[in-house]
Amino acid sequence: MSGVAADGVATRRFGGMRVEHIMGTAIGIDVRDPGVDLAAVDAAFEWFRDVDRRFSTYRADSEISRIGSGALDASAASEDVRAILALCDDLTRTTGGAFDATRHRADGSLDPSGVVKGWAVDEAARILEAAGGRNFTINAGGDVVARGTPDGSRGWRVGIRHPRIADRVAAVLEVSDRAVATSADYERPGHIRDPRRDGGPASGGKFDLLSMTVVGPSLTWADAYATAAFVMGEAGAAWVAERPGYGAIAITTDDRVIWTPEADALRA
Amino acid sequence: MFPKRGAIAIVLTALALVLLVSFKTPDDFGRLGNGRTAGIVAPGPSGAPGATAAPSAGDGGALGATGPTPRPSAGRPSAAPTAAAATGQVTGTVVETRFGPVQVRATFQNGRIMDVQAVQLPSDRARSAQISQYAEPYLRSEALQAQSAQIDIVSGATYTSEGYARSLQSAIDQAQHQ
Numbered sequence: 001m002s003g004v005a006a007d008g009v010a011t012r013r014f015g016g017m018r019v020e021h022i023m024g025t026a027i028g029i030d031v032r033d034p035g036v037d038l039a040a041v042d043a044a045f046e047w048f049r050d051v052d053r054r055f056s057t058y059r060a061d062s063e064i065s066r067i068g069s070g071a072l073d074a075s076a077a078s079e080d081v082r083a084i085l086a087l088c089d090d091l092t093r094t095t096g097g098a099f100d101a102t103r104h105r106a107d108g109s110l111d112p113s114g115v116v117k118g119w120a121v122d123e124a125a126r127i128l129e130a131a132g133g134r135n136f137t138i139n140a141g142g143d144v145v146a147r148g149t150p151d152g153s154r155g156w157r158v159g160i161r162h163p164r165i166a167d168r169v170a171a172v173l174e175v176s177d178r179a180v181a182t183s184a185d186y187e188r189p190g191h192i193r194d195p196r197r198d199g200g201p202a203s204g205g206k207f208d209l210l211s212m213t214v215v216g217p218s219l220t221w222a223d224a225y226a227t228a229a230f231v232m233g234e235a236g237a238a239w240v241a242e243r244p245g246y247g248a249i250a251i252t253t254d255d256r257v258i259w260t261p262e263a264d265a266l267r268a
Numbered sequence: 269m270f271p272k273r274g275a276i277a278i279v280l281t282a283l284a285l286v287l288l289v290s291f292k293t294p295d296d297f298g299r300l301g302n303g304r305t306a307g308i309v310a311p312g313p314s315g316a317p318g319a320t321a322a323p324s325a326g327d328g329g330a331l332g333a334t335g336p337t338p339r340p341s342a343g344r345p346s347a348a349p350t351a352a353a354a355t356g357q358v359t360g361t362v363v364e365t366r367f368g369p370v371q372v373r374a375t376f377q378n379g380r381i382m383d384v385q386a387v388q389l390p391s392d393r394a395r396s397a398q399i400s401q402y403a404e405p406y407l408r409s410e411a412l413q414a415q416s417a418q419i420d421i422v423s424g425a426t427y428t429s430e431g432y433a434r435s436l437q438s439a440i441d442q443a444q445h446q
Contacts, residue, residue, distance in 0.1 A: 030421070142424040150420050161424025172419060180423040213423060 022048040023117065024058065025141030031128065032135040032150055040131030044124040044138070051120040054081060057111050064112065084119060087220070088112050095228035098236075118181055118223025121145050125219075143181045145219050157268050163210035163251050171213075171249055171257060172268035179219035183226035184211035208233030209250050215263050216246035234258065 018041060019028040027048055029041055056062045063081045066072035074085055091099040091114075099114060121138050125145045128136055135148030137156055146156035155176040159169030163186050173180060212230040214222040225246060229236030237258045240248035247262025259267070 137421050139421055139423075142422065144421055144423045146421065156420045159419040159422045161422055163424075169419060169422065182423045184424070211424070 018045075020045050020048075023052045023056070023120070023140065025117075026139075027141070028137075028139040029124075029128070030137045030139075031133055032148070033133055036128065036133045036136075037131050040128055040133065043131075044127045047124050047127060048120055048140075051080075051116065054078060055084070055112065055116045055120075057113065084112050084116060087115055087119070087224075091115065091224050091228065095224075095232075095239075098231050099224055099228035114227035115220060115224045117141065117143055118179070118219035118221070121219045122179070143179075143219060143223055145179045146175050147177055149176060160213050160249055161211070170211075170251060171259075173215060173249075173263070173266045174268040175215065175266055178215055178217065178266070179222045180213060180215045181219060181222040181226040182211055182213040183223075183230040184209075185230075186210065209236070209252055211251045212236055212240075213249040213263075214240055214246055215249075215266060216243070222246065 017028060017030045019026055021027075022045065027045070029044060031041065052062075053059065054063045057064055057068070059065060060069075063072060063077050067074050067077060067081075067085075074082065077085070088099070117140050121140050121143060122145065124138055125136075125147060128138075129147070133147070135150065135152075137144060137146045137150075142161065144158055146158060150156050155174040158173045158175055158180050160171040160173070160180075160182060162168040162170040163184055209230055212226050214226040214229065216222045216225070221243070225240050225243060225248075229240050229248060229250070232239055234250060234252060237248040237250040237260055240246050241260035241262065245262070247260045247264070247266065248258070249260075249263050250258040252258065
């Protein structure tokens with residue numbers, strides 16, 4: 001898909017799909033502009049590796065881990081880390097505690113993962129845009145940014161994974177310049193905790209939802225809203241609908257699919 | 269190969285009514301915790317709105333077998349016997365309600381309801397409350413899967429690379445069936 005251009009120009013051009021395993025997940029970049037410098041795609045992947053080094057809760061030497069253990073004072077952290085922590089505080093207030101980076105994990109350690117992935121993808125999209133990328137997707141473990149169009153004729157068709165059947169989709173959105181994030185615990189049962197109830201599911205045993213998908217202009221917020229709205233249950237869909245520009249698709253444990261108007265308008 | 273118009277009308281009116289029942293008004297939100305709404309259900313053999321038909325054997329098993337939660341029988345529509353031979357799309361009449369007009373369009377295949385779409389919902393009122401909820405059956409989802417040849421990318425909680433690979437592979441497979 002890439003290589004030295006036919007005209008002999010040494011710049012490597014990229015057009016196509018590349019997947020790497022970073023941040024504990026698979027990250028795919030699919031660029032449909034033929035002329036994007038391959039260095040920009042390299043830079044985007046390097047950016048994800050950098051984010052992993054600084055934010056991973058699985059690396060004892062990451063800034064987040066060191067802040068959590070008390071080895072690093074948050075005020076002395078890098079600018080990005082401080083920005084993310086401020087964003088987490090903001091979200092804790094906005095969500096009435098349904099998002100809380102200090103209470104998502106069973107052991108109470110700091111875990112801003114609910115926003116880091118979305119934010120990292122938004123930043124990677126800026127890297128590609130700065131290199132002239134206009135039509136591309138980035139998919140980080142199911143959280144998606146879609147820019148422009150896949151073929152010039154329509155928006156990107158984003159399938160929402162069926163919560164009970166891994167290889168099927170339950171709904172399809174057609175989007176341009178939108179982000180789509182899905183929060184669910186079907187892939188890692190029990191990993192989502194409700195910070196408002198000492199980490200237990202909202203309904204005492206099981207969550208009301210199988211999955212919560214949020215679509216909107218920014219993946220940073222879509223990702224965070226999806227995390228928060230999932231633990232809110234059905235009311236989470238209404239809550240998302242109140243965020244200007246954001247919509248939700250909630251799939252309930254009794255197999256209903258709830259669309260808010262903003263999401264419904266993007267239905268493929 | 270359409271059945272009698274009258275039978276279709278009954279089916280669609282029933283669907284519209286049940287759709288409306290499923291449509292939560294802003295006032296209902298305070299009661300979300302206890303009063304759960306049922307999904308759209310097809311009328312039973314008597315044609316009475318709200319009667320629940322059993323899931324058909326062919327597609328009901330897959331959802332239930334893999335799911336962690338027992339699925340209530342009301343969550344899923346199935347064929348209305350009155351539409352036994354129908355294949356195609358039929359738009360129901362507009363049903364005036366206190367919330368506004370409601371109209372649905374149903375897609376039948378060999379008499380089974382494959383898809384139900386709301387043509388009209390009282391969405392202005394809903395929009396003012398920033399929420400328009402209506403329940404959908406999974407049958408519609410399965411209809412969408414049939415169209416999923418055109419999917420470019422999949423969103424889902426695919427945290428593990430295995431899950432991601434499966435999703436991606438499925439999307440690719442579907443694309444190849446175009």
